[in-house]
Amino acid sequence: MEEKFAHPELRTPENLVYKRTDFLVDRPLSYCPGCGHGVVHRMLMEVVEDKGIGSITIGISPVGCSVLAYDFLNVDMLGAAHGRAPALATAIKRLWPNRYVFTYQGDGDLAAIGTAETIHACNRGENFTIIFINNGIYGMTGGQMAPTTLPGMRTSTCPYGRDVGIMGHPMKITELIAQLPGTYYVTRQAVHTPAAVRKTKKALRKAIDCQDLGKGIGFVEVVSNCNSGWKMTPVQANQWMEEHMFPKYPLGDIKVDGELVK
Amino acid sequence: MAKIKGDIVVNIERCKGCEVCIASCPFSTISMSEEVNSKGYHFAIKVNDDCTGCSNCALVCPDGVITVYRAKVTV
Ligand SMILES: Cc1ncc(C[n+]2csc(CCOP(=O)(O)OP(=O)(O)O)c2C)c(N)n1
Ligand code: SF4
Ligand code: SF4
Ligand code: SF4
Numbered sequence: 051m052e053e054k055f056a057h058p059e060l061r062t063p064e065n066l067v068y069k070r071t072d073f074l075v076d077r078p079l080s081y082c083p084g085c086g087h088g089v090v091h092r093m094l095m096e097v098v099e100d101k102g103i104g105s106i107t108i109g110i111s112p113v114g115c116s117v118l119a120y121d122f123l124n125v126d127m128l129g130a131a132h133g134r135a136p137a138l139a140t141a142i143k144r145l146w147p148n149r150y151v152f153t154y155q156g157d158g159d160l161a162a163i164g165t166a167e168t169i170h171a172c173n174r175g176e177n178f179t180i181i182f183i184n185n186g187i188y189g190m191t192g193g194q195m196a197p198t199t200l201p202g203m204r205t206s207t208c209p210y211g212r213d214v215g216i217m218g219h220p221m222k223i224t225e226l227i228a229q230l231p232g233t234y235y236v237t238r239q240a241v242h243t244p245a246a247v248r249k250t251k252k253a254l255r256k257a258i259d260c261q262d263l264g265k266g267i268g269f270v271e272v273v274s275n276c277n278s279g280w281k282m283t284p285v286q287a288n289q290w291m292e293e294h295m296f297p298k299y300p301l302g303d304i305k306v307d308g309e310l311v312k
Numbered sequence: 313m314a315k316i317k318g319d320i321v322v323n324i325e326r327c328k329g330c331e332v333c334i335a336s337c338p339f340s341t342i343s344m345s346e347e348v349n350s351k352g353y354h355f356a357i358k359v360n361d362d363c364t365g366c367s368n369c370a371l372v373c374p375d376g377v378i379t380v381y382r383a384k385v386t387v
Contacts, residue, residue: 055341055358057319057381065383067318068367070376079375083353084330088374244336244368284330284374 071095073104073124080118084284086274087116089241090183093251094152095123097258107150108142110135112164114156115190116183133164136171139178150261151178157198158188161223165197168223175232175266179257182224182269185276186295193279197221200298205279220298224271228305234266236305240273242288246301253303265308273299317385318365322356323377329353333369333378342369 073095079088098104104125111119113132120127130138135153143151153160160168160182168180187205188194194207198220202211212220228236235257239250250272257268273295277287304312320341327349334342339362344354356369356378365382 053358055361055363057317060317060319060381060383061321062381065365065381066379067365067382068370068378068380070379074376078326081374083328083374084332085374088376089372092376242332242372244371247371284332285335288332 071099073099075122075124077121079122081115082278084275084277084287085115085189086185086241086272087119087183089247090154090181090250090272090274091116091119091122093241093247094154094181094254095125096251097254098125098150101150101255101258103150103258106148107152108146110138110142110151110153112153112155112159113190114159114188116154116156117190119154133159133162134167135159135164136167136176136178136180139180140171140174140176143176143178147177150258152181152258153178154181155183156189157182157184157186157196158191158194161197161221165223169227169230171232172227172267172269173230173232175234177261177264177266179254179261179268180270181254181257182271183274184224184271184295184299185274185279186220187276187279189276189279193276193281197223198299200294203294222299224269224299225304227267227269228310231308232266233269233305234260234263234308235268235303237269237303238271238273238299238301240291240296240301242275242291271299273301313387314384315387316364316382318363318380318382320358320363320365320369320381321379323379324349324355325351326375326377327353327355328375329355330374333373336368336372337363338366338368339363
């Protein structure tokens, strides 16, 4: 196909300003068009590349859409049983303290079935990084209600909207674990705009750098769209996320250098 | 006069036509193709010559399919 506004003369190595990092495996991502998982994968791998820790990084993938993260992230990876990634990460980091260890988990994985593992790993002050993708729903299994589902939000298991009287309130697990002395850096970010993506990358770097200090968990929540589960286009889903998710899950740092800032 | 000029290369076969990149471009340089790739997705194309190589589109692209170039040119 001929490109109308192409400038092949500009496409030289010295003019290159951005390309997909080689720490992402060269294969198509399995995620739906517009899903935030891909951006978080890329930012995480850029941090690994920038920090030069590719050969000494071990990631744990969850159960959920990102179960396949081990196919995409070009570092050593293990898959955990649903919700158990922090338990596996605890063992790995304790046995290999000079490795950089992270878990990558959805809200169903981290805040429903894995709540105990999450809270206790944070409370023990383990020295690994937790990356938490909050899309307010179980994406992989077809859009069921998660602990993070908003009041009134429709899902396949609350088709008339989440009724907090019967189904309980959305759980802000990030604010919860920030209260624990074992967490050192806790933040909530997003990846739907260029500015948000840049901030997420900085947050991921800070959370991985925590492992150099050995003072506890670095925890990065990323509020992201599940446009398939929400039954919207990706662009609509990002807008809906700004209007509905962010008021409940406000972006920004919650705990920095072991001190609550919010 | 020196001017910053940019260019993007879209990996057409990997683009999923999500349109997230469109709004991220400060110069409305990106739109969707009329034709589709082998997976059936419309893909991102340049529709003007105003790209400065700011990389916004490449940053937000969930599939990381955009490569960005930037150079100072004299006009
Ligand atoms: C022990 C166990 N219980 C239930 C399931 C079914 N299951 C698979 S993925 C999933 C939820 C995933 O949701 P989330 O963690 O929010 O990730 P997302 O897919 O939205 O990225 C569930 C309940 C399972 N695989 N294993
Ligand atoms: S189902 Fe939702 S979370 Fe899973 S890949 Fe699709 S958009 Fe992403
Ligand atoms: S690099 Fe910047 S100016 Fe060029 S197409 Fe992408 S967003 Fe637009
Ligand atoms: S953001 Fe990426 S995948 Fe989506 S339309 Fe643009 S180039 Fe294609």
